[in-house]
Structures are given as C-alpha cells and as structure tokens.
Amino acid sequence: MIKDGLALVKAAQHCWEGGLMPGTSGNLSMRTPRGLLITPSGVQYPELTPSDLVELEPGGRPLRAFSPVPSSEWRFHEQIYERRPEVNAIVHTHSRYATTISCLRRPIPAVHYMIAAAGVSQVRCADYATYGTAELGQNALKALDGAKACLLANHGLIALGRTLKEATKVAFEIENVAALYWHALQAGQPVLLDDAEIQRVVAKLETYGQP
Numbered sequence: 001m002i003k004d005g006l007a008l009v010k011a012a013q014h015c016w017e018g019g020l021m022p023g024t025s026g027n028l029s030m031r032t033p034r035g036l037l038i039t040p041s042g043v044q045y046p047e048l049t050p051s052d053l054v055e056l057e058p059g060g061r062p063l064r065a066f067s068p069v070p071s072s073e074w075r076f077h078e079q080i081y082e083r084r085p086e087v088n089a090i091v092h093t094h095s096r097y098a099t100t101i102s103c104l105r106r107p108i109p110a111v112h113y114m115i116a117a118a119g120v121s122q123v124r125c126a127d128y129a130t131y132g133t134a135e136l137g138q139n140a141l142k143a144l145d146g147a148k149a150c151l152l153a154n155h156g157l158i159a160l161g162r163t164l165k166e167a168t169k170v171a172f173e174i175e176n177v178a179a180l181y182w183h184a185l186q187a188g189q190p191v192l193l194d195d196a197e198i199q200r201v202v203a204k205l206e207t208y209g210q211p
C-alpha cells in the first residue's frame with residue numbers, strides 16, 4: 001500500500017508538471033486488492049502526499065476512518081475497474097488539447113501513428129453527462145470499448161493501463177496526438193493513417209522498449 005501510494009503521488013505530480021492537469025483538475029487511481037486507491041478532491045498536486053490518498057471499497061466507502069474526501073469523479077473509476085478486468089490504473093485529465101477536441105465533440109483520428117498507444121485508430125468522444133454521475137461512467141465505458149483512452153464531451157480525457165506507468169504514458173501520448181490534430185487543422189486537412197497501419201503499430205508497441 002505504501003509503495004502504491006508513493007507511485008500514485010509521483011505519477012500525479014508527473015502529470016501535473018507535464019501540464020496535463022491545470023490547477024487542481026484531474027485525478028488518478030490504482031486497483032487494490034480491496035477496491036481502489038484514488039487522489040483526493042481538490043488536490044494541490046505539489047503538496048500531495050500518500051496520506052492524502054483515499055482507498056475506497058466497492059460502493060465508494062473509504063476504508064480508513066477520517067479519510068480525506070475522495071475525488072468527486074471516483075464513480076467512473078470504479079465502473080471502469082468493474083467492467084475492464086485488465087485495467088489496473090486510470091489517469092483522468094482536463095489537458096488542453098484533448099479537452100479542446102472534446103468541446104468540439106469530435107473523436108481524435110489517426111493523424112499520427114502514436115494514437116496506437118490507445119490501442120485504436122480513433123479515440124472516441126463519450127456523450128456528455130454531469131461530472132461525478134454514474135451516467136458519465138456509463139457513457140465513458142461505451143466510448144472506451146476496446147480502447148485505452150476516450151474523450152469526455154466538454155470535459156477531458158480518460159486513459160487506462162495495465163500499470164500506472166502505462167496509463168500515464170497513454171495520457172501523455174493522446175494529449176500530444178490531440179495537440180497535433182488541432183495544429184494540423186489550423187493549416188489544412190490532415191491526412192489520416194488507415195486502420196491496417198495503426199494495427200501494425202499497436203502490435204509493434206507491445207514489444208517496444210527495454211525487455
């Protein structure tokens with residue numbers, strides 16, 4: 001637990017420093033044997049410590065007495081862990097470019113091969129629902145079908161991973177692809193890669209990096 005808590009704090013600060021979470025926005029979680037561990041509500045990321053994190057049992061009750069208030073968006077984290085057994089970590093951001101595209105309620109298309117980090121050739125945009133509601137989680141699950149990322153209309157981005165490292169990487173990569181898409185649109189009509197090419201890259205990424 002202590003090790004998990006430290007890893008979650010480090011990942012949250014890394015995302016904040018990388019500009020993915022303006023102000024106190026966004027949240028991160030990890031699956032635990034008893035439920036999930038999540039960042040608190042209204043967090044000042046530079047001051048976050050492992051004791052500020054909240055472990056929730058299924059249904060959203062904190063496991064520790066006098067625990068801080070969990071992120072108001074804990075519901076969709078729980079809904080995703082329930083439906084996606086391979087997912088062990090979730091990063092949610094209000095990062096600038098992904099959120100810009102979400103305000104247009106458009107998917108992010110394959111303008112760059114690194115969209116394959118999300119395992120798909122198009123990052124879908126979930127229908128709008130008020131933050132913190134079960135409806136938002138249901139909409140997100142639909143948009144996340146077979147994918148490691150989706151946009152939330154007029155809200156932000158959700159990134160998933162088998163590990164915290166992977167979920168963080170997906171969040172950074174998809175924010176970058178969203179930025180490239182936005183910039184390309186300013187200059188013209190971007191040329192998109194086809195599904196077969198993205199599937200080749202998805203397979204290559206599975207074995208990329210150090211063994």
Ligand SMILES: [Zn+2]
Nearest residue numbers: 026073131156
């Ligand atoms: Zn949010």
